[in-house]
Amino acid sequence: MQLRTRMCVSLDGYVTTPDGWPVQVADPDWSPEAFGFVDFQKTLDAVLMGRTTFEPALGAERWPWPDLDVFVLGSRRPTGTPDHVVVDGDPERLLERVRAANSGGDVHLVGGPQTIETYRRLGALDKLGLIVVPLLVGEGLRLTPAISTDTALKLEEERPLPTGAVELTYTAEA
Numbered sequence: 001m002q003l004r005t006r007m008c009v010s011l012d013g014y015v016t017t018p019d020g021w022p023v024q025v026a027d028p029d030w031s032p033e034a035f036g037f038v039d040f041q042k043t044l045d046a047v048l049m050g051r052t053t054f055e056p057a058l059g060a061e062r063w064p065w066p067d068l069d070v071f072v073l074g075s076r077r078p079t080g081t082p083d084h085v086v087v088d089g090d091p092e093r094l095l096e097r098v099r100a101a102n103s104g105g106d107v108h109l110v111g112g113p114q115t116i117e118t119y120r121r122l123g124a125l126d127k128l129g130l131i132v133v134p135l136l137v138g139e140g141l142r143l144t145p146a147i148s149t150d151t152a153l154k155l156e157e158e159r160p161l162p163t164g165a166v167e168l169t170y171t172a173e174a
């Protein structure tokens with residue numbers, strides 16, 4: 001398995017809107033299909049994310065990860081979390097649980113920046129994937145300072161999406 005992000009970021013460098021939503025929801029062309037998440041999920045066994053990123057899924061109209069194992073890094077189990085979701089506050093133990101359940105597909109490290117940095121520091125992040133969305137949002141949460149600025153990145157692939165966003169995939173080398 002490979003642990004990979006596919007994090008959306010605005011042209012001015014923000015991963016959230018000013019009010020804390022993932023920045024892609026501000027794009028009028030946003031949909032999981034148009035941004036390639038539906039096809040991407042077919043390559044996955046599981047998703048892994050921080051508790052802050054996970055919680056809004058509990059109120060979503062549609063469960064975002066049908067057919068995938070879901071792992072959440074967090075010190076408490078949010079109210080209403082479905083039984084099949086694994087919640088653990090120890091990053092290394094949670095990664096062991098992800099690996100134990102894996103049957104060869106990749107694992108989407110959904111975010112946010114704190115959780116990406118946690119797994120990068122453990123040497124477990126294989127690919128840092130970014131989707132640059134053609135939006136300027138002015139303020140919000142950035143990848144840094146949560147993600148260390150000495151992260152070494154090597155461009156592996158670039159791909160325009162039909163919405164005008166550009167997908168960039170980097171190998172995380174350190």
Ligand SMILES: NC(=O)c1ccc[n+]([C@@H]2O[C@H](COP(=O)([O-])OP(=O)(O)OC[C@H]3O[C@@H](n4cnc5c(N)ncnc54)[C@H](OP(=O)(O)O)[C@@H]3O)[C@@H](O)[C@H]2O)c1
Pocket residue numbers: 006007008009015016020021022023024049050051052053054073074075076089090091110111112113114115116118141146
């Ligand atoms: N643009 C995108 O594609 C995208 C994708 C995903 C998320 N986002 C955005 O990212 C924002 C959240 O990012 P975030 O970095 O603030 O939070 P996050 O990584 O989603 O979650 C943070 C939580 O995860 C747990 N955690 C993280 N690192 C840990 C560690 N080393 N040890 C133990 N627990 C740890 C803690 O949970 P406890 O507090 O329970 O202990 C912590 O409060 C949201 O606003 C979301 O909209 C954007």
